[in-house]
Amino acid sequence: MSALYIDADACPVKAEAERVASRHGIRMYLVSNGGLRLSQNPLVEVVIVPDGPDVADMWIADRAGPGDVVVTGDIPLAARCVEAGARVLKHNGEALTGANVREALAMRDLMTDLRAADPFRQGGGKGFTKADRSRFLEALERELRAAARG
Template identity: 40%
Template sequence: MNIWVDADACPNVIKEVLFRAAERTHTQVTLVANHAMRVPANKWVKLLQVPAGFDVADHEIVQRAAAGDLVISGDIPLAAELIENKVQVLNPRGEMYSESTIKARLNIRDFMDTMRASGVATGGPPAISQTERREFANNLDRWLSKKS
C-alpha cells in the first residue's frame, strides 16, 4: 500500500510528517505536483512531476492510486472520486474522508463556490493548528498500523 500526496497544496509541515513516517515505516510516499519541489534523499519518498494544467496532478493520482492506498488531499472532488475507487483519503487538517462524510463536504464546497461567485468574500482557510497537525498524525498512524 502506498501514500500519494496532492503536493501542490499540501502544507510543508504535513509533508515533513509524511517524510518521517515513510522512513520509520518503510512506506512509499509519492508527491504528485506540477512543479519541482524538494524531497529528502530517502528511498521511500519520491516526486512525480506532472505537466502544468488544470487538475493534471489530480488525474494522475486517480490513475495511479489503488484500493487500499492512502491519498493526502484537501481537494473534495478528488476525494469523492478516490473514495468511489476504494482509496482512503486524509485531509491535511486531519479529517479522514469516508463515504458517509464526502457528500456533505461536496455540498458545502458547492455552496461556498456559489457564494464566492455571487461576490461574497469568504476568505481562505486559517493556518493549520497544532490540534489539526496532531489529528493528521494520529489518523496517519492508524492507517499505517493497519498496513502492517
C-alpha cells in the same frame, strides 16, 4: 503493498507524512506541478506533472486504490479516491470516507457558488494549527495501519 499519495501543492504536512511513511516502510509519492525539493529518502518519489488544471489530481486518482492512503485538501479528488477504494485524509487529519465525502463535495460546491455570487467575499478560512498537525499525524498512523491490515 500500499502506497501513500500526497497532493503536494500547498500541502503543509509533507515532512510529517514522509516520517510516518518511512517508519512504516511505505512508498510515498509527492505529486505536484513543480516547486518541490527532491527527497533523499529512497521511499519517496517526487512526481512532477505538466502544468494544467487538475493534472496532479488526475495522476493520483488514476493510481490510488484499495490499500492506499491519499492526503489531499481537494474534495473532488478525495471523492474519486474514496470511490476507488483508497483511504483519504485532509491535512488536518479529517478522514473522508464513503459516509461523508458526498456531503463535503456538496459543501464545497455551495461555498464556490456563494463566493461567485459575492465577489467581495474574502475566503481565508482558519489557519493551520499545531493541533491540526498533531491530529494529522495520529490519523495518518491510524490509516496506514488500517490499510496494511486490508
